[in-house]
Amino acid sequence: MSDRARDPPPERTDFEELEDADDLFPEPAATEESGPASLTAEDISTNSNGPKQDSQFDEDPEDLFAEATEEVSLDSPERDVLLSDGPSPAITPITPPTSVITPCLGHDDMFTHSSFDEIEEEEGGDLFDMHIAVSDPEKVGDGMNAYMAYKVTTKTPMSMFKRGEFSVKRRFSDFLGLHSKLASKYLHIGYIVPPAPEKSIVGMTKVKVGKEDQSSNEFVEKRRSALERYLMRTVKHPVLRKDPDVMQFLESSDLPRAVNTQALSSAGLLRMVNKAADAVNKMTIKMNESDAWFEEKQQHFENLDVQLRKLHASVESLVCHRKELSVNTAQFAKSAAMLGNSEDHTALSRALSQLAEVEEKIDQLHQDQANADFYLFSELLGDYVRLITAVKGVFDHRMKTWQKWQDSQMLLQKKREAEAKLQFTNKPDKLQQAKDEIKEEIEELDAKVQQGERDFEQISKTIRKEVSRFEKERVKDFKTIIIKYLESLVQTQQQMIKYWEAFLPEARAIS
Amino acid sequence: MMQEGLDDGPDFLSEEERGVSALSSPPRAVNVDLQTDATLQVDISDALSERDKVKFTVHTKSTLPNFKQNEFSVVRQHEEFIWLHDSFVENEEYAGYIIPPAPPRPDFDASREKLQKLGEGEGSMTKEEFTKMKQELEAEYLAIFKKTVAMHEVFLCRVAAHPVLRKDLNFHVFLEYNQDLSVRGKNKKEKLEDFFKNVVKSADGVLVGGVKDVDDFFEHEKTFLLEYHNRVKDASAKCDRMIRSHKSASDDINRIASSLYTLGTQDSTDLCKFFLKVSELFEKTRKIEARVAADEDLKLADLLKYYLRESQAAKDLLYRRSRALVDYENANKALDKARAKNRDVLQAETSQQLSCHKFEKISESAKQELIDFKTRRVSAFRKNLVELAELELKHAKGNLQLLQSCVGILKGNT
Numbered sequence: 001m002s003d004r005a006r007d008p009p010p011e012r013t014d015f016e017e018l019e020d021a022d023d024l025f026p027e028p029a030a031t032e033e034s035g036p037a038s039l040t041a042e043d044i045s046t047n048s049n050g051p052k053q054d055s056q057f058d059e060d061p062e063d064l065f066a067e068a069t070e071e072v073s074l075d076s077p078e079r080d081v082l083l084s085d086g087p088s089p090a091i092t093p094i095t096p097p098t099s100v101i102t103p104c105l106g107h108d109d110m111f112t113h114s115s116f117d118e119i120e121e122e123e124g125g126d127l128f129d130m131h132i133a134v135s136d137p138e139k140v141g142d143g144m145n146a147y148m149a150y151k152v153t154t155k156t157p158m159s160m161f162k163r164g165e166f167s168v169k170r171r172f173s174d175f176l177g178l179h180s181k182l183a184s185k186y187l188h189i190g191y192i193v194p195p196a197p198e199k200s201i202v203g204m205t206k207v208k209v210g211k212e213d214q215s216s217n218e219f220v221e222k223r224r225s226a227l228e229r230y231l232m233r234t235v236k237h238p239v240l241r242k243d244p245d246v247m248q249f250l251e252s253s254d255l256p257r258a259v260n261t262q263a264l265s266s267a268g269l270l271r272m273v274n275k276a277a278d279a280v281n282k283m284t285i286k287m288n289e290s291d292a293w294f295e296e297k298q299q300h301f302e303n304l305d306v307q308l309r310k311l312h313a314s315v316e317s318l319v320c321h322r323k324e325l326s327v328n329t330a331q332f333a334k335s336a337a338m339l340g341n342s343e344d345h346t347a348l349s350r351a352l353s354q355l356a357e358v359e360e361k362i363d364q365l366h367q368d369q370a371n372a373d374f375y376l377f378s379e380l381l382g383d384y385v386r387l388i389t390a391v392k393g394v395f396d397h398r399m400k401t402w403q404k405w406q407d408s409q410m411l412l413q414k415k416r417e418a419e420a421k422l423q424f425t426n427k428p429d430k431l432q433q434a435k436d437e438i439k440e441e442i443e444e445l446d447a448k449v450q451q452g453e454r455d456f457e458q459i460s461k462t463i464r465k466e467v468s469r470f471e472k473e474r475v476k477d478f479k480t481i482i483i484k485y486l487e488s489l490v491q492t493q494q495q496m497i498k499y500w501e502a503f504l505p506e507a508r509a510i511s
Numbered sequence: 512m513m514q515e516g517l518d519d520g521p522d523f524l525s526e527e528e529r530g531v532s533a534l535s536s537p538p539r540a541v542n543v544d545l546q547t548d549a550t551l552q553v554d555i556s557d558a559l560s561e562r563d564k565v566k567f568t569v570h571t572k573s574t575l576p577n578f579k580q581n582e583f584s585v586v587r588q589h590e591e592f593i594w595l596h597d598s599f600v601e602n603e604e605y606a607g608y609i610i611p612p613a614p615p616r617p618d619f620d621a622s623r624e625k626l627q628k629l630g631e632g633e634g635s636m637t638k639e640e641f642t643k644m645k646q647e648l649e650a651e652y653l654a655i656f657k658k659t660v661a662m663h664e665v666f667l668c669r670v671a672a673h674p675v676l677r678k679d680l681n682f683h684v685f686l687e688y689n690q691d692l693s694v695r696g697k698n699k700k701e702k703l704e705d706f707f708k709n710v711v712k713s714a715d716g717v718l719v720g721g722v723k724d725v726d727d728f729f730e731h732e733k734t735f736l737l738e739y740h741n742r743v744k745d746a747s748a749k750c751d752r753m754i755r756s757h758k759s760a761s762d763d764i765n766r767i768a769s770s771l772y773t774l775g776t777q778d779s780t781d782l783c784k785f786f787l788k789v790s791e792l793f794e795k796t797r798k799i800e801a802r803v804a805a806d807e808d809l810k811l812a813d814l815l816k817y818y819l820r821e822s823q824a825a826k827d828l829l830y831r832r833s834r835a836l837v838d839y840e841n842a843n844k845a846l847d848k849a850r851a852k853n854r855d856v857l858q859a860e861t862s863q864q865l866s867c868h869k870f871e872k873i874s875e876s877a878k879q880e881l882i883d884f885k886t887r888r889v890s891a892f893r894k895n896l897v898e899l900a901e902l903e904l905k906h907a908k909g910n911l912q913l914l915q916s917c918v919g920i921l922k923g924n925t
Contacts, residue, residue, distance in 0.1 A: 311770035318763035325756035332749040493911040504900040510893040
C-alpha cells in the first residue's frame with residue numbers, strides 16, 4: 001500500500017487527457033450549473049475506480065437547504081440503528097447523560113443531512129449515505145506499551161465496499177497514518193485534506209499508566225469523538241472517500257502499523273524540520289497574484305482564523321467556568337443540607353433540605369450543559385481552526401507550484417539566451433554538438449515549463465472547487481451544530497423551570 | 512429615662528438638612544421582617560460615593576417628643592455606624608439584648624480593581640467590547656453600592672424597631688446631630704485591645720459553653736446556635752463561590768456574543784445573518800444570566816451573610832449571660848466564704864444580690880430576644896426563598912422563550 005501512496009503518475013495522466021477532451025465522463029449533461037466561470041463539469045477524480053461525476057457546484061443553495069432542513073429534523077433509520085450501538089466502551093467514558101443532551105451526542109450526526117449530497121450525487125449515480133462510528137475504546141496491553149483500540153464501524157450502501165456494514169479495530173496511530181498518506185497524496189495538488197486529531201503525550205500517558213479516573217475517561221471520550229468526526233469529514237470528501245487507503249483503513253482487518261507517526265521518532269523530527277523549512281520558504285516567495293479571487297480568499301481565511309480562535313478561546317473558558325459552577329453548586333447543596341439539618345424550625349428545616357436537593361439537581365444540569373458546550377460548540381470551533389490551517393496549507397502549495405513553474409521558466413529563459421549566444425562562438429566543430437545539446441535541454445525545459453503551467457492551473461482550479469465545497473460545508477456544519485447547541489440550552493432551561501416549580505410550594509409552606 | 516439626658520446633650524443647631532433625592536427604589540430591609548412604626552421611622556434616603564468613603568443621608572421621621580423636629584436628615588459615614596454599634600455593645604444595660612449586627616464596611620476595592628484592569632486592557636479589545644464591559648462593571652459597582660446602603664439601613668431599622676434600643680441617647684444623637692460626630696476609627700491600640708477581648712471571649716466561650724445549663728431552653732439554644740452559626744458560615748461561603756462562577760460564565764457568554772457579532776459582520780456566506788442572530792440571542796440571555804446571579808446574590812447570599820452576623824450577635828448574648836451566671840456563682844461563693852468568716856457579709860450580700868439581679872434580668876430578656884430571633888429568621892428565610900424561587904422561575908422562563916424563538920427563526924431560515 002505504501003507504493004500507492006507514493007504514486008503521482010496516474011494523476012498526471014489524467015491531466016494530460018483533460019487537455020484534449022472537454023468531457024472526461026460518459027455522462028455529458030449532468031448538472032452543468034457552473035456558476036463561477038472556472039468551474040466546469042470536469043472532475044479531477046484522481047483515483048482508478050472510475051470517474052465519478054461529483055458535480056456539487058449547484059449554485060442554487062436555497063432549494064437544497066430547504067430539503068436539508070427536513071432531513072436534519074427527522075431521524076434517518078440508519079441513525080436509529082446506530083444509536084443502539086451507542087458508546088458502551090470497556091472503560092466508561094464521561095458521555096453526556098441522555099437526560100439533557102439528545103441521545104445522539106455520542107455520534108456526531110451533523111453529517112446525516114445527506115440530502116444535499118444526495119441531490120448532487122444522484123446524478124452521479126451514487127448516494128452519499130455513509131455513516132462511520134468510532135466506539136468501544138478498549139485498553140490493550142500494559143504499561144508504556146499500552147494503547148487504546150477503537151472500533152470503527154462503517155455503514156454504507158455504496159457499491160464499492162464489499163459489505164453494507166462492517167467493523168474493524170484501529171488504534172490512534174492508524175488514524176494518523178491514514179492522514180499522513182492522504183496528505184502526501186492530495187495536499188500538494190490542492191485538496192483540503194481534513195487534519196487528524198492532535199496527539200497528546202500527557203493525555204495518553206495517563207491512560208497508559210492505568211489511571212482510570214475521570215480526567216483520563218474524559219480524555220478517551222474526547223479523543224473518540226474527535227476520531228469519529230475526523231473520519232466522517234474525510235469520507236464526506238468526494239475524492240478522498242474513494243481513495244484506496246481510506247477504503248483499506250475502513251475495511252481491512254490487517255493494517256500495517258504506521259510507525260512514522262510517533263512524535264518522538266526520526267520521522268517526526270524530519271517532519272518538524274520540513275515544517276520549519278516550509279515556513280522560511282513561504283516568506284521568501286513573492287507571488288504575482290494575477291487572480292484577485294485567491295487574494296480575497298486568503299484574506300478571508302486569515303480573518304476567519306483569527307475570529308474563530310478568539311471565539312474558541314471564549315467557549316473554552318465558558319466550558320471551564322460552567323464545570324466550576326457545577327462543582328460549586330454541588331458543594332453549596334451539601335452545605336445547605338447541613339444547614340437544614342441544624343435548623344430547629346421544622347418547616348424551614350424541610351424547605352432548606354428541599355433547596356439542597358434542587359441545587360444538587362441543578363449542579364448535574366450544569367455539568368451536562370458544560371458537556372454540550374464542549375462537545376458541540378467548542379469542538380466544532382477547534383475542528384474548524386485546524387481545518388483552516390489545512391486550507392491555508394493548500395494555498396501555500398499553490399504558491400510553491402507557481403514558484404516551481406517560474407523557476408523552470410527562468411531556467412528556460414537562461415538556456416535560450418545561452419543558445420542565442422552560441423551563435424557567436426567561433427568553434428565551428430563543437431558548435432553543432434553544443435547546439436544540439438542545448439536544443440535538447442531547451443525542449444526538456446520547455447516541456448517542464450508547460451507542465452508547470454498546467455500544474456499551476458490545475459491546482460488553482462482544484463482549490464477553487466475545494467474552497468467552494470469547504471465553504472458550503474462550513475455553512476452547513478455551523479448552522480446544524482449551533483442549532484443543536486441552542487436546543488441543548490433550551491433543554492437546560494426547561495429542566496430548571498421544572499425544578500424551581502417543584503420547590504416553590506415548599507418554600508411557601510414555611511410557616 | 513434617656514429623654515432627660517437629651518436636654519443636657521450637645522447644642523443642636525436648628526438648621527435641618529433635608530434628605531435630597533431618594534435613591535431610585537430605596538432598598539428596603541429585605542432580610543429582616545420589620546414593622547414600620549409611626550413613632551419612629553428611619554431610612555437612608557440618599558448616598559454619595561466618594562473616592563474612599565461613602566456618605567449616607569440618614570432620614571428620620573418621628574412623632575417622639577425628644578426630637579426637635581418631626582422630620583430631619585443628617586449625613587453619616589460608616590465609622591459613625593460602627594461607633595453607634597460599639598456603644599450598644601459596651602453598654603451594660605443592653606447586655607440582655609441581641610445587638611443588631613454592625614453593617615460591613617463598604618468595599619469597592621474589587622470593583623475598582625476590575626475597572627482599572629479594564630482601563631489598562633482597553634487597547635486589546637474593540638470599542639464595542641470595551642463599552643460593554645465598562646457598562647457591566649459600572650452596573651456591578653452600582654449593585655455593590657446599593658447593597659451597602661441596604662445593609663446600613665437594615666442596621667438602623669433594627670435599632671429603631673427594638674423597644675429598648677430605640678430610646679438610646681447615642682442613637683438619637685446619631686440621628687439628629689447634624690454635624691460630624693468626630694468618631695475617629697479605632698486606633699491601633701484600641702484595635703489590639705479588641706482583638707484580645709475577642710480572644711479572651713472565645714476562650715471563655717469554650718469554658719463557659721462546656722457548663723451544662725440548668726435551664727433547658729438556654730441549653731438547647733446554646734447547642735443550636737453554635738452549630739447553626741458554623742453551618743451558616745459554610746453555606747454563605749459556598750454560596751458566594753457558586754455565584755462567582757455564575758458571573759464568570761455570564762462574562763464568557765458576553766465575549767462569545769461579541770465574537771459572533773464580529774464573525775457575522777465579516778462573513779460573506781449565509782452564515783453572516785445566522786451569526787448575527789445568535790450573537791443577539793446570547794447578548795440577551797447573558798443579561799438574564801447576570802440577573803440570575805445578582806438575584807441569587809441578593810436573596811440567598813445576602814440572607815446567609817446577614818444571619819451569619821445575627822447568629823454571632825445571638826451567640827454574644829448567650830456568652831454575656833453565661834458570664835453573668837459565672838459572676839453570680841462566684842458572688843454566691845464569696846458570700847458563703849464571708850459568712851463563714853463573718854467578715855464583710857453585708858458587702859458580699861449586696862454584691863450577690865446585684866449579680867443575681869443582673870443574671871435574672873439578662874436571662875429574662877435573652878429568652879424573649881432569642882424567640883424573636885427565631886421568628887425573624889424563619890420569616891426572612893421564607894420571604895427570601897419564595898422570592899428566590901419566583902425570580903429563578905421568571906428568569907428561566909424568559910431565557911427559554913428567547914432561546915425557543917431564536918431556534919424557531921434559525922430553523923425556519925435554513
